[in-house]
Amino acid sequence: MAITRRDFINGVAITVAAGVTPWQILRASPQTAARSLYYPPVLTGLRGNHPGSFEAAHALGREGKNVNPANVPVEETYDLVIVGAGISGLAAACFWQELRGKTSRILLLDNHDDFGGHAKRNEFNVDGKTVLGYGGSESFQSPRNNFSETAMALLKTLNVSIEGMAKSFDQTFYPDLNLSRGVFFDKKNFGVNKIVAGDPGRAVADDIPPDRMNARDINAFINDFPLPQADREALISLHTEQKDYLAGMSIEEKQAWMDSHSYSQFLREKVGLSDSAIRYFQQRTNDFQAIGIDGTSASDARICALPGLEGMGLPPLDPESLADLEEPYIYHFPDGNAGLARLMVRHLIPAVAPGNTMDDIVLAKFDYSQLDNAGSPVRLRLNSTGVHAAN
Ligand SMILES: Cc1cc2nc3c(=O)[nH]c(=O)nc-3n(C[C@H](O)[C@H](O)[C@H](O)COP(=O)(O)OP(=O)(O)OC[C@H]3O[C@@H](n4cnc5c(N)ncnc54)[C@H](O)[C@@H]3O)c2cc1C
Structure with a gap:
C-alpha cells in the first residue's frame, strides 16, 4: 500500500505489533540493575553484523518465512516509527520533533545492539583510563562546502560548531614531531620489510597542511622504494609528467572509459606499469573508498588524488568532488561520527x-536503560528488526 505525502501531513498513528520487534537483550533482563549494565561501546570482538542482528531478516529472506501482522497483537502506538537508528534515522527523528513538537511519539528501531549505524564508538579501559576509538565513520565530510542549510541547522540545534571542531584538531601534531607520511613495503609483496618516509604525495581530505608535510623530493622518495630501477623510473614519470594516457579518445570517451575501468586497469593497460609497480598503489584507496585500486574506477581515483590523471584534458572536478578532495578530515569528535549520533540521541531522549x-558529549556516560522507556515520548529500541511495514 502506498504511503502518500498527505498521510504524513494528516498525521498517521503507526502501530507496533508485539513479537515483531523483540528487544532481546534488555527485555531478557527485567532487573533495572542488569539493564543499566548494558553498555555496548565496551563490547569487543567483531562488532559489525553481530549475532542477533541478522537472524530475523534471514528468517524472512533466506528461509522464506512470512510474517502475518494480523496474527500479532498491537501493543503500542506512535506518531512516527523509524526503521534504523543510524545518522539518517536519528536525524529524521530530530526533524520530525522540530516539526511536531517534543510530545510527538516516536519509536526508532535498530537491529543492532548499539545505535549509530555506521557511526558507532569503541570504549576501552586501559590502566584505569578511558580510550576512545571510532567504531565506524570518522569525520564530517566536507561540511563547509557540501552540507545543506538543513544539515547545518540541525548541527546548530545540537550545539555543534564546525569552527570549534577545526580549532580543536591539532593539524600539526605529526609535523611538529618531525614526522611525515610514509609507505610500508612488506616482505610478502616486495621481498623486504621497509618503511620509506617523506611521501610528498597529496592525500584525499588531507589533514596535514601542504606546507608541513616534511616531504622529500619525489625522485628521492621513489628511488628509495624496494623496486627494480625500471619500475622506479616509470613511477617517477607517472608522478612528474603530464601525459595523455587516453590519447585518441574524445573527452566523453575518456570519461566513459574511466568510469568503467579500474585504476589498476588504467595503470596496467594505459600507463604500462608492471605488476610490482602497480602493487605500490594497491591500498592507496582503502581509506577513502574502503576498497583497493582494483575495485576503484579510474574516475574515482581522480578524487583520491592518484597520479596520471591530470594531463588528459578532462574538465575540472565538480565542486562537490573537489570539496571532498580538498576539505581536510578535521571536523570530528574523538569517537568520530558516533559523537553526532550520541548528540542526537541525547537531544531526543534527555534522560539518557x-x-x-x-564537548561534554565526548565523555558523557550513556544510560542505555533510558533508551526505551515507556514514559518517554521518544523511544529507541535496539536489537529489534523491522520486518513488516504497512500504512
Ligand atoms: C568504512 C566506512 C567509512 C566511512 N567513513 C565516513 C566518514 O568518515 N565520513 C562520512 O561522512 N561518512 C563516512 N562513511 C559513510 C557514512 O558512514 C554513512 O553515509 C552514514 O553513516 C549512513 O548513515 P545511515 O543512517 O543512512 O545508514 P546506517 O549507518 O547504515 O544506519 C542504518 C541502520 O539501520 C539498520 N537497519 C536497516 N534495516 C533495518 C531493519 N529492517 N530493522 C531494523 N534496523 C534496520 C541498519 O542495520 C543500521 O544500523 C563511511 C562509510 C563506511 C562504510
Missing part, C-alpha cells in the same frame, strides 16, 4: 545522559 554541549 547529562549535559548539552559538543
Whole structure:
C-alpha cells in the first residue's frame, strides 16, 4: 500500500505489533540493575553484523518465512516509527520533533545492539583510563562546502560548531614531531620489510597542511622504494609528467572509459606499469573508498588524488568532488561520527545522559536503560528488526 505525502501531513498513528520487534537483550533482563549494565561501546570482538542482528531478516529472506501482522497483537502506538537508528534515522527523528513538537511519539528501531549505524564508538579501559576509538565513520565530510542549510541547522540545534571542531584538531601534531607520511613495503609483496618516509604525495581530505608535510623530493622518495630501477623510473614519470594516457579518445570517451575501468586497469593497460609497480598503489584507496585500486574506477581515483590523471584534458572536478578532495578530515569528535549520533540521541531522549554541549558529549556516560522507556515520548529500541511495514 502506498504511503502518500498527505498521510504524513494528516498525521498517521503507526502501530507496533508485539513479537515483531523483540528487544532481546534488555527485555531478557527485567532487573533495572542488569539493564543499566548494558553498555555496548565496551563490547569487543567483531562488532559489525553481530549475532542477533541478522537472524530475523534471514528468517524472512533466506528461509522464506512470512510474517502475518494480523496474527500479532498491537501493543503500542506512535506518531512516527523509524526503521534504523543510524545518522539518517536519528536525524529524521530530530526533524520530525522540530516539526511536531517534543510530545510527538516516536519509536526508532535498530537491529543492532548499539545505535549509530555506521557511526558507532569503541570504549576501552586501559590502566584505569578511558580510550576512545571510532567504531565506524570518522569525520564530517566536507561540511563547509557540501552540507545543506538543513544539515547545518540541525548541527546548530545540537550545539555543534564546525569552527570549534577545526580549532580543536591539532593539524600539526605529526609535523611538529618531525614526522611525515610514509609507505610500508612488506616482505610478502616486495621481498623486504621497509618503511620509506617523506611521501610528498597529496592525500584525499588531507589533514596535514601542504606546507608541513616534511616531504622529500619525489625522485628521492621513489628511488628509495624496494623496486627494480625500471619500475622506479616509470613511477617517477607517472608522478612528474603530464601525459595523455587516453590519447585518441574524445573527452566523453575518456570519461566513459574511466568510469568503467579500474585504476589498476588504467595503470596496467594505459600507463604500462608492471605488476610490482602497480602493487605500490594497491591500498592507496582503502581509506577513502574502503576498497583497493582494483575495485576503484579510474574516475574515482581522480578524487583520491592518484597520479596520471591530470594531463588528459578532462574538465575540472565538480565542486562537490573537489570539496571532498580538498576539505581536510578535521571536523570530528574523538569517537568520530558516533559523537553526532550520541548528540542526537541525547537531544531526543534527555534522560539518557547529562549535559548539552559538543564537548561534554565526548565523555558523557550513556544510560542505555533510558533508551526505551515507556514514559518517554521518544523511544529507541535496539536489537529489534523491522520486518513488516504497512500504512
Ligand atoms: C568504512 C566506512 C567509512 C566511512 N567513513 C565516513 C566518514 O568518515 N565520513 C562520512 O561522512 N561518512 C563516512 N562513511 C559513510 C557514512 O558512514 C554513512 O553515509 C552514514 O553513516 C549512513 O548513515 P545511515 O543512517 O543512512 O545508514 P546506517 O549507518 O547504515 O544506519 C542504518 C541502520 O539501520 C539498520 N537497519 C536497516 N534495516 C533495518 C531493519 N529492517 N530493522 C531494523 N534496523 C534496520 C541498519 O542495520 C543500521 O544500523 C563511511 C562509510 C563506511 C562504510
